[in-house]
Amino acid sequence: MKGTLYGLGVGPGDPELITLKALRILERTSVLAYPAPEEGESLVRSIVADHLDGHHEEVCIRMPMVSARFPAQDVYDRAAADLGRHLDAGRDVAMLCEGDPFFYGSFMYMFGRMAEHHPVEVVPGVSSLMACAATLGAPLAARNDVLSVLPATLASEALERRIRDVDAVAIIKVGRHLPRVRTLIEAMGLTGSARYVEHATMASERILPLAEVADDTAPYFSMILLHARGDAWKV
Amino acid sequence: MKGTLYGLGVGPGDPELITLKALRILERTSVLAYPAPEEGESLVRSIVADHLDGHHEEVCIRMPMVSARFPAQDVYDRAAADLGRHLDAGRDVAMLCEGDPFFYGSFMYMFGRMAEHHPVEVVPGVSSLMACAATLGAPLAARNDVLSVLPATLASEALERRIRDVDAVAIIKVGRHLPRVRTLIEAMGLTGSARYVEHATMASERILPLAEVADDTAPYFSMILLHARGDAWKV
Incomplete structure (x- = not known):
């Protein structure tokens, strides 16, 4: 059975503004994906860091600095292939999203690539x-x-x-x-x-x-x- | 010391879409306020019902059916006086709000009456x-x-x-x-x-x-x- 890709809204920044649902899904998924800058720490991962117990296989999607008008399509293509392999192997993937995944979030780039061939579920979050x-x-x-x-x-x-x-x-x-x-x-x-x-x-x-x-x-x-x-x- | 009025966004309806912060404040306040129809159950109270342990003094604000253009000002005036007495006595009050308190929520009617004379804090929630x-x-x-x-x-x-x-x-x-x-x-x-x-x-x-x-x-x-x-x- 295929795994499910969860777009997890983790809220605007205060770690306490995560929902019980996002937390439950975070705990029971085996793969954790998140965007990060080309170098340095992922902001969205730091929001949930206190809730991580080390059981996840982590997929860090490093985004090169490009114009907002031309997001790095190659990076998303590679990440989609990566996550697709986990899902095909039956592993659930939680992808962390600042705020809400569908409110101007970069999750839409993964959603657009994955939703046709994999189960995708979005957990709404507190928006900025x-x-x-x-x-x-x-x-x-x-x-x-x-x-x-x-x-x-x-x-x-x-x-x-x-x-x-x-x-x-x-x-x-x-x-x-x-x-x-x-x-x-x-x-x-x-x-x-x-x-x-x-x-x-x-x-x-x-x-x-x-x-x-x-x-x-x-x-x-x-x-x-x-x-x-x-x-x-x-x- | 005066109590604080918390406008608690409890999310759109799924009880799991409440935040850790709203839950923590819910647990440590002594007064629970919420709107309800003229007769029958309060929808927003039912969202958090599983988290209530009976320790709250409850203030049910029953709203008569009136036009959305002319909300029941008297009801809000009386509720503000009620909650004001609790706050003056040093009791913290959690007012439950569906979705987010400041996104077309009725909490603004209480906020408008209370914010000048009492500490008011808004906890954002997952919006509908x-x-x-x-x-x-x-x-x-x-x-x-x-x-x-x-x-x-x-x-x-x-x-x-x-x-x-x-x-x-x-x-x-x-x-x-x-x-x-x-x-x-x-x-x-x-x-x-x-x-x-x-x-x-x-x-x-x-x-x-x-x-x-x-x-x-x-x-x-x-x-x-x-x-x-x-x-x-x-x-």
Whole structure:
């Protein structure tokens, strides 16, 4: 019998924000897969490190630094072949995913390669989107709000049009786009309701009103939350 | 010393989708608050029922059936006064929230009343949005997708404009708007990529292509997910 590939959402960073289900599956699978940078530690593995007892065969998928627009297809192809061999041999594989596997996660690249020929199950996790709102102490969306998630990679004009059309906005993948996005929000007169969160729920968490973010760049795990109607979330 | 009010996200319905953090706080608080219908059982309490050992003083907040546009302010006012007395007496209160507290949750009504005068902490949970995508086995959003969450209560024209402007859409609060929304999606030629999920991860879970949903109404906990570019999520 073939093994199952589990896409395990392990939450945004705080090791306590893993679900009982993800933990149970982690404990009973024999193979553990996770992405890691070209050199150094895997962030997502560190989130669950305290729960690992050494019984797993580990598959570390090292991603070379490439543009987000052109993910390293070769790396995913090789990893898919690797994991496929484990699954064909009847071994269940847990693939660790920061936040939620299907919310802008890299798990989709494995899912796209594996789902046709192997059983794949996704365990949803606490997303960075919800973690940022909790960290800020400000509701993300309520009642009949329209909420949009906008990658900062969008052109300024497209960002502006979409921000204008909704009630609440999460701008993700801020990274090197920070100065441009900050300027845009300032020009729209929305800086007062914009807040910046970096590494939500991790030890390195940083929360600031956008007006106080002086940096020229931001890490990949950063987000700007704003309410286009300003204080509209207050009730 | 004042007690803390915890908004505990307990996940979308599967009792195993609670986080370790929510569980720990549940165990160490002395007061348990939760919403319930005017008569009958509280859904959110049933999600955590297996973890309750009887030590809590319980505050059941019974909500009369009123329009979603005009929530029962009196009920929240009375509940806030109730919980305030517990907090003033130094007792920590855990308020249970389906999914995530700040993602269209009713916790915001309590948060708005309590946060100014009492310590309030929000524990993010697995949202129904992520649970629906996991249940469907289809990524919600990836790469540079724009994702919008649209309440079905919006007028058809507003819904249509927003669906056209983004890559992935979650239509929430479907309820009695089901026939109108289904007709709109059909008229836009998007029925083929629209999927309907009811009670995701609960025992009563129901998943159908939208084309096969014959009902005239839907429960509150239902969602339509669609990819405006059709199969764009496939990689």
